[in-house]
Amino acid sequence: MKAEDVIVILDCGSQYTQLIARRIREQHVFSEILPWDAPMEEIRSRNPKGIVISGSPKSVLSQGAPTISDELFDLGVPILGICYGMQLLSHLLGGKVAKVELAEYGRAKIEVLDLNAAIFRGLPKEFYVWMSHGDTVVELPPGARVLAKSESGLIAAMAFTEKPIFGLQFHPEVAHTEHGIEILRNFLFEVCHCDQTWNLGDWVEEQVKQISQTVGDGKVISALSGGVDSTVAAVLTQRAVGNRLYCVFVNTGLLRLDEAENVLSVYRNELKLNVRYVDASEEFLKALKGVTDPEEKRKAVGRTFIEVFEREAEKVGDAKWLLQGTLYPDVIESGRQGKGASVIKTHHNVGGLPEEMKLKLIEPLKDLFKDEVRAIGSILGIPRSILRRHPFPGPGLSVRCLGEVTPEKLELLRRADAVFIEELDVAGYYEKVWQAFCVLLPVRSVGVTGDERTYGYTVALRAVESLDGMTADWAYLDRELLDKVARRICNEIPGINRVVLDVTSKPPATIEWE
Template identity: 45%
Template sequence: MSFEKILVLDFGGQYNQLIARRVRDESVYAEIKSYETPLDEIKAAGYKGIIFTGGPNSVYDESSPHYTKDILDIGVPVLGICYGAQLMAWMGGGKVESCVKSEYGKIEIENTKRDSLLFKGVDEKSIVWMSHTDFISAPPEGFEITSHSADCPCASMENVGRKLYAVQFHPEVTHSQFGKQFLHNFLFEVCGCKGDWVMDDFIERTVESLREQIGDKKVVLGLSGGVDSSVAAGLLSRAVGRQLTCVFVDQGLMRKNEGDFVEETFTRLFDMNFVRVNCGAQFISKLKGITDPEQKRKTIGSEFYKVFWDEIRKQADGGFFAQGTIYPDRIESGKGDAATIKTHHNQVKMPEDITFDGVIEPLGDLFKDEVRRVGEKLGIPKELVWRQPFPGPGLGVRIIGEITEEKIKVLQEADAVFRDEIKKSGIEDQLSQFFAVLPDVQTVGVMGDHRTYDHLIAIRAVTTDDFMTADWAKIPYDILARISNRLTNEVDHVNRVVYDITSKPPGTVEWE
């Protein structure tokens, strides 16, 4: 199978995969490789274009990621973004300095070269997203400045003859007004792409690759019932059928009645071996006395896989271990040069006494919305593909402090009421994720003629394109009022409700 490819050369920022995702949105396949990738390997791959990503470093710091300047002379168009732009200037002999006044957030730039291919269809003045403390004070010889801001003399530059382009801002984020247009122009006006890649290609290529990799061996996959593991199961089932064993560990930390729903759904939809292990009491025992969020995550993850592998020892011998890991799981766990934000349940190291022929992550380079598109193409019902995201540690990261059986029951009931009211209100499709949280807080209340001292429930709802950034949802007051009334009236031991209005960043979507 042959199709156009763009290389996203990774220099260590948090939004590198988002660039690749924006490229794929244009029906052009993108893949990410480290800045440590040899130049000969890049030259041999036949890329239509190369994008240097951003990063938190300074080009003059010897410990910063660099690359040979020869990459600018292999005849492939290059677009440098933020640090990538400064790196291009440094490679070419230009000058990069520290800003007198750093630029963060939405900044207005003015285009000074109206015939620039990169600015085709872009207004003379537009808003872009800046995030930098260094800037290009003098472009390399042969480069022309194409835009500036009030505090940045070189917001973009280009060398048309060599097809080298650089932007100090971030076109990949939605905050940049014409960000999509900038990337479109680079792909189609500069690189000459045709846009011949579709999600069907990903499915076909992945299924073929899985069949070749797995052969006649067995595969085991831990199922949570969420979108990611469901789609991973669908791909693996299409590739190897009943060579796949899916183990569903019901750790007692799922939403109300969810375990039964998962079992019924997967036994009906997929050609696989399905095993359910009920072990809620075991998890509560292991979590007793633990309050630290990271320790809870690691305990849940480790115990999950202990139960999982104990079951697998009964089911299979050797073969492959499969995970429904998607890109945000990997980037937030500090893979590569990205900083650790939180440890994900499917990033816990497997025990040394367990050996597989390899680990398979068929969705490891996709974002959530791309995973859903794959699920739809695989014929998985909408009710499953568009289910609310649910963390691997389950309600364990939505119960602050020690996890107890009583707290789990309170949160399950509260979450069920919240989800039911959102569905009835007709705004479910407008929200990317919504759920209830049980903080380790009790407050004074009055119910009837009695004073109460009971649980506070926090509710959380966000909107987002990619889950790398998110905004809190502006739920109408009348809906919030109905939710609050139902929670305090219908859920035992709840006497107060608060609404979380924190965006990501600075917060994360989950509380822990």
């Protein structure tokens, strides 16, 4: 990157690590994530202006827990430990960490004891933060002082008097923490003295160069899905390799209503991409026959996905690279980022790939979030009709059709989903929510239509609000809108006689049901 100032984030396995990186990048300071056990020479090579140590699902008291080298303290740069990171700093520097009798999870009020401390400069004395810890610092290391305490009396923040080392027991990177951005800004600009030298325009230029250098004179086959991610990845790569990009749009049989026709028109007529259409719906449905487990569905789609593209690559002739629009939330939920990260669910373009592949992968967006990708798409001139589309899972409707996937159930789901999205758009809600869709449940119930008994399927409506897909709240939709959607689905789609609303946030649920 051209950015002169870099913040290195050492990932101890937290699901929020990339949120830290994103929040820092939002301040136009480049950040890079390295695993907690990255060699010191690798960390030094970044010439960081500061170090952030992430949270972790582990305990510093457990054997084999993530740790850092003592040499890190010799770099002479500021260090900020978040949650587990604060406990780790205390543990390594002579303090004491213990399990708390009553763990702090969720919203909690803290009191700042030292408003002159650099990271709390300009903030109120009391505000609410987001806690998520079972261990706590019970005895500070020599040379450290308490900066803030929680309502329960636990240490919420600490700092060293003679060294630029800070610890926060809460998560400033999540939206639930009041003044979290100000705290990170204070660390970046008051403590690390960073300059704002990074922006997405620079990222585009550098990524185009990097793709060009990686691919050389080779051919790239692009896995287009019709969504924002694969489209941005394709247009970005087209800038790097020109006519050596061969796009393939696969009809998996798991797409939404009329999706293939609509996106092909945009690709060919507006973006001028060279797109080959492949109808592989029978292959995907065959691979999914009898499969009901969500993980197995994702892996079955992933295996078939690669098989189809390798076959198409042979038709292109001497294609060596496969382009995918993998985003960072896909990577971390699949447990691929950072030692100790837990697997939430396998994404077909991350964990569903076979170990032996004929094609090498290019994933230029793998360190970005959805809103960043949309911003890049705008820079690249991609039409709004693509950029405004809600996220759509790689395995398509297979993970929204719970239980075994059949053509008949997919048709019911497509039609119900189309009604929901159409009414959201008409009512002005489509662009207000992060994601909305229908789920066909493996549940049938008794109903009555035209004075006759029916025994139909149940559809769940899912609509969420989110900033980045890492956390989400269910969206409050107008009652009249919900009523209209439910009536239309039950009246217009024989086979469905019940509609329910999912009002679960993430966490504890994920956005998708499978």
